[in-house]
Structure formats: structure tokens, C-alpha cells
Amino acid sequence: MPQVPFDDRGLAYGDGIFETVLMRAGKPVLWPYHYARLARGCARLNIPLPSHEQLQEAWQDKPTSELEVLKLILTRGSGGRGYALPDVVAPRLLSRRTPFVVAPERWQQGVSVRICQLRLGYQPLLAGIKHLNRLENVLARQEWQDSAIAEGLLADADGNVIEATSMNVFWQQAGELFTPCLARCGVAGTLRAALLDQGVVRETTLPLNALSNVERLWVGNSVQGIWPVSVLINESGSVLQSWPQATHDPLQTIGHRLLGYLSSPSQAGT
Structure with a gap:
């Protein structure tokens, strides 16, 4: 996973959104609902929404188990003075997949x-x-x-x-x-x-x-x-x-x- 820089606005201010997605055999479950909530969050915070292709890269690797949890974190990126937004917003998208066992x-x-x-x-x-x-x-x-x-x-x-x-x-x-x-x-x-x-x-x-x-x-x-x-x-x-x-x-x-x-x-x- 890439390191988050010190000036990332998600780290500094919580300026971002995330999704936690159940993966079954390498496919995201209820993905249309996750994508819709991600889009609403981006619209509310005025963060550019990643493309479908950018998001789909998060689950292109071969699954390590039948059930996994995919966590997507989208921050506004770096920049801006204090709470003011940067002149050019470059969102930072992070993802991680981990095996999951139900209870x-x-x-x-x-x-x-x-x-x-x-x-x-x-x-x-x-x-x-x-x-x-x-x-x-x-x-x-x-x-x-x-x-x-x-x-x-x-x-x-x-x-x-x-x-x-x-x-x-x-x-x-x-x-x-x-x-x-x-x-x-x-x-x-x-x-x-x-x-x-x-x-x-x-x-x-x-x-x-x-x-x-x-x-x-x-x-x-x-x-x-x-x-x-x-x-x-x-x-x-x-x-x-x-x-x-x-x-x-x-x-x-x-x-x-x-x-x-x-x-x-x-x-x-x-």
C-alpha cells in the first residue's frame, strides 16, 4: 500500500470518504449501492469521483480467499492552506483487500x-x-x-x-x-x-x-x-x-x- 503523505487532507482533516465492500470470489457484492453512496459522498464534499476503471483496479488481482473485504479510501489529496481547498484537486485513492470469515x-x-x-x-x-x-x-x-x-x-x-x-x-x-x-x-x-x-x-x-x-x-x-x-x-x-x-x-x-x-x-x- 502506498504511504500517505503528511499533508494528505484525509489524514489531516478527515477530508474524504470510504467504502467497505464484501468480495465474493473476487467480485464486489452490492457494488451498485456502494458506488452510488461513493458518488453521493463525492458530490457532498465536492471531490471528483474516480472513474469506473480506477475503482475496478482495486479488485483485479486474483482473490486470496472465497470471501474478502475490500476497503476503498478516497481523500481530496494534498494541498490547500489550512482548511481552504487546493487550487487543483488531485484525489488520492487507496485500497486494501483482506480475507474475511463470517460469524x-x-x-x-x-x-x-x-x-x-x-x-x-x-x-x-x-x-x-x-x-x-x-x-x-x-x-x-x-x-x-x-x-x-x-x-x-x-x-x-x-x-x-x-x-x-x-x-x-x-x-x-x-x-x-x-x-x-x-x-x-x-x-x-x-x-x-x-x-x-x-x-x-x-x-x-x-x-x-x-x-x-x-x-x-x-x-x-x-x-x-x-x-x-x-x-x-x-x-x-x-x-x-x-x-x-x-x-x-x-x-x-x-x-x-x-x-x-x-x-x-x-x-x-x-
């Missing part, structure tokens, strides 16, 4: 998640995109060290559930499936986008104080798949709610079909 036990047994104390700030111009400044998520992830807790839920300043530290949130109420509206903050995941496009879930708000009343709760993303939440822990470390794992999981079934996953541990890499 099927989390698909089947569910996971424990906790509610984080940190509250997300509002910035509609950055909402939805995957920009390089993830300090809120970094701070939230410092709130627990217990390996038995798989994720942390993040709410906004009004106390509405927005996302998990690295996943989107889904829930069932009155038999319908929902995900939070991300108009003011949060990352709009690519698996979430595909589920919305297919009409599987729809957007609404979920106050923190209503979490214990939902029929089912999930966290998920386009790499790990869909994890049912079995135990919800509040900010003080006490169990707030628990849900038994159902034999049929329609959200996981549809989500994993989109990713090429099956829920059986023996078939998890297929």
Missing part, C-alpha cells in the same frame, strides 16, 4: 448489544455518507470492553435510535419491519439501501424509551450480514430487554440472500 453463530444465536451514552450530533450535509471523520463512533466504541457485547446502539440528540457503531438498526413492530430515518445523521448502509429498495423495510423513528417494546431487533451491515439482538443492555449495564430467537427470520433470510450468505454454519462461506 454464523451470531446469525443463529443472536447477540448482546448495549445502548451507548454518546449522542450523535446533527449535520444533514454529512448524513448518510461514509466520510472519514468517525470520531463519534470511536468514542462510542470506547464505552465497553466486554467481548460478550457485540455492538452499541447510538441515538441522536433527541433520543431517537439512529444506528449501531458500525451497523444499521432494524426492528419489527406489529409485524412490520422498520429502520431509522437518517436525514440528519448516521451512515446509510448499502444492505439497508437494498432492503429499502425491495420494500422489505421502511423508515420511521424509534425513541430510545420505546426500544423495549419492539417485537424483534436486529443490527446488520453488508459485510457481517444480519445479527438478531437477543439481549439489550442499557447505559448503566443492566439488562433492559431480551428476545427469544425465532425459528424463522424473514429479515435475515432476505438480507443474506442479497449478500450470498446462507444461515447454516456449514454453508456460511457459500
Whole structure:
């Protein structure tokens, strides 16, 4: 991987965006959704969008395993005085592919998640995109060290559930499936986008104080798949709610079909 120079604006200011893409047999999964989010991020930050050919170079090498994770980082490049933009923008595109192994036990047994104390700030111009400044998520992830807790839920300043530290949130109420509206903050995941496009879930708000009343709760993303939440822990470390794992999981079934996953541990890499 090329070295990032000291004056790179992504390093200095978080001036850039990134994508984390599941690769299956050398092919990017849900690539149209990743490309669309990358394009939105470039438009919001006014960074030139790389060509399809430039992006495709990131996965031209022979795969080292059936499943890999491709990380693409696009910064504005170097230059400019302080926060002022350089006269000529020369974006810097970095990529890395690493082997990936799924965690099927989390698909089947569910996971424990906790509610984080940190509250997300509002910035509609950055909402939805995957920009390089993830300090809120970094701070939230410092709130627990217990390996038995798989994720942390993040709410906004009004106390509405927005996302998990690295996943989107889904829930069932009155038999319908929902995900939070991300108009003011949060990352709009690519698996979430595909589920919305297919009409599987729809957007609404979920106050923190209503979490214990939902029929089912999930966290998920386009790499790990869909994890049912079995135990919800509040900010003080006490169990707030628990849900038994159902034999049929329609959200996981549809989500994993989109990713090429099956829920059986023996078939998890297929």
C-alpha cells in the first residue's frame, strides 16, 4: 500500500470518504449501492469521483480467499492552506483487500448489544455518507470492553435510535419491519439501501424509551450480514430487554440472500 503523505487532507482533516465492500470470489457484492453512496459522498464534499476503471483496479488481482473485504479510501489529496481547498484537486485513492470469515453463530444465536451514552450530533450535509471523520463512533466504541457485547446502539440528540457503531438498526413492530430515518445523521448502509429498495423495510423513528417494546431487533451491515439482538443492555449495564430467537427470520433470510450468505454454519462461506 502506498504511504500517505503528511499533508494528505484525509489524514489531516478527515477530508474524504470510504467504502467497505464484501468480495465474493473476487467480485464486489452490492457494488451498485456502494458506488452510488461513493458518488453521493463525492458530490457532498465536492471531490471528483474516480472513474469506473480506477475503482475496478482495486479488485483485479486474483482473490486470496472465497470471501474478502475490500476497503476503498478516497481523500481530496494534498494541498490547500489550512482548511481552504487546493487550487487543483488531485484525489488520492487507496485500497486494501483482506480475507474475511463470517460469524454464523451470531446469525443463529443472536447477540448482546448495549445502548451507548454518546449522542450523535446533527449535520444533514454529512448524513448518510461514509466520510472519514468517525470520531463519534470511536468514542462510542470506547464505552465497553466486554467481548460478550457485540455492538452499541447510538441515538441522536433527541433520543431517537439512529444506528449501531458500525451497523444499521432494524426492528419489527406489529409485524412490520422498520429502520431509522437518517436525514440528519448516521451512515446509510448499502444492505439497508437494498432492503429499502425491495420494500422489505421502511423508515420511521424509534425513541430510545420505546426500544423495549419492539417485537424483534436486529443490527446488520453488508459485510457481517444480519445479527438478531437477543439481549439489550442499557447505559448503566443492566439488562433492559431480551428476545427469544425465532425459528424463522424473514429479515435475515432476505438480507443474506442479497449478500450470498446462507444461515447454516456449514454453508456460511457459500
